[in-house]
Amino acid sequence: MFQGSMVAIVTPMLEDGSYDRAAMERLVERHINSGTDAIVVVGTTGESATIDEKEHCAIIRDTVAMVANKIPVIAGTGANSTAEAIHLTHCARGAKADAALLVTPYYNKPTQEGLYLHFKKIAEEVDIPQILYNVPGRTACDMSNDTVVRLSTLTNIVAIKDATGNMDRGEELIQRVAGEMDVLSGDDGTTLELIRRGGKGGISVTANVMPSEMHQLCTAALQGDFALAEEINQRLIPLHQNLFLESNPIPVKWALHVMGLIGPGIRLPLTPLAPEKRETLRQAMVAAGAL
Numbered sequence: 001m002f003q004g005s006m007v008a009i010v011t012p013m014l015e016d017g018s019y020d021r022a023a024m025e026r027l028v029e030r031h032i033n034s035g036t037d038a039i040v041v042v043g044t045t046g047e048s049a050t051i052d053e054k055e056h057c058a059i060i061r062d063t064v065a066m067v068a069n070k071i072p073v074i075a076g077t078g079a080n081s082t083a084e085a086i087h088l089t090h091c092a093r094g095a096k097a098d099a100a101l102l103v104t105p106y107y108n109k110p111t112q113e114g115l116y117l118h119f120k121k122i123a124e125e126v127d128i129p130q131i132l133y134n135v136p137g138r139t140a141c142d143m144s145n146d147t148v149v150r151l152s153t154l155t156n157i158v159a160i161k162d163a164t165g166n167m168d169r170g171e172e173l174i175q176r177v178a179g180e181m182d183v184l185s186g187d188d189g190t191t192l193e194l195i196r197r198g199g200k201g202g203i204s205v206t207a208n209v210m211p212s213e214m215h216q217l218c219t220a221a222l223q224g225d226f227a228l229a230e231e232i233n234q235r236l237i238p239l240h241q242n243l244f245l246e247s248n249p250i251p252v253k254w255a256l257h258v259m260g261l262i263g264p265g266i267r268l269p270l271t272p273l274a275p276e277k278r279e280t281l282r283q284a285m286v287a288a289g290a291l
Helices: 021-034 053-067 082-094 112-125 145-151 167-176 188-196 211-222 226-242 250-258 275-288
Strands: 004-008 038-041 073-076 099-103 130-134 157-162 182-185 201-204
Touching (some): 021 053, 021 211, 038 053, 053 082, 073 082, 112 130, 130 145, 167 182, 167 188, 188 201, 188 226, 211 226, 226 275, 250 275
Parallel strands (some): 004 038, 004 201, 038 073, 073 099, 182 201
């Protein structure tokens, strides 16, 4: 249902941390014009952890309106409370988003049975396509392939964003859920390799900075032109690596600010990129062709 380069879009903010709707509109237009295959809004990169529920729902509605059905909009609606995740997923459905992205519950460390029941409950409560999201490096919660396979039988769970970076595990999952759900990369550095092994694309941080190139990379790989995909990927490796110099989305927001695309705002407890790391990221942007 969803494939190619799907940008995990930042939430642009003014210096005081308030949401900058005008900048979001410019970003959305840039992605549409650059060939981005879908926009993922208010996910991890969109600072969902520090955006309250009312604002969260408003940003989803804004983005859907701005996109105007030109490309799919996937709304981040995950939470560590099942009730909150259901509420946010209802917001996504009400806003006419094309799908919801649901991260594994963070901090409270549910069991595998708890994860299964959490996602099953959301799927049963809200009639919208849903994409699971496993990113144990951020959540302290790792959803096993066995649990994903159990969830793949639910009709509105259509894909998983796998941000483990483990290619063997990803390939095993692709084989086990074939015909039931798609596997998407949540790790820019291994997106090409996951597509090579049967993945359908990636939800990308790098695409914020170089949307056209990430679209071209994913398109080439999905068409089997791995020589071209590898050529593009080699140019982007400095970004794949250095956009994580500090916790995401600190570096990518700084990069977009340097490019003149957004203001400097970011919400505490996240802070602007440390001055001593800025030149490293700037040089990575130059090497990739972003500056």
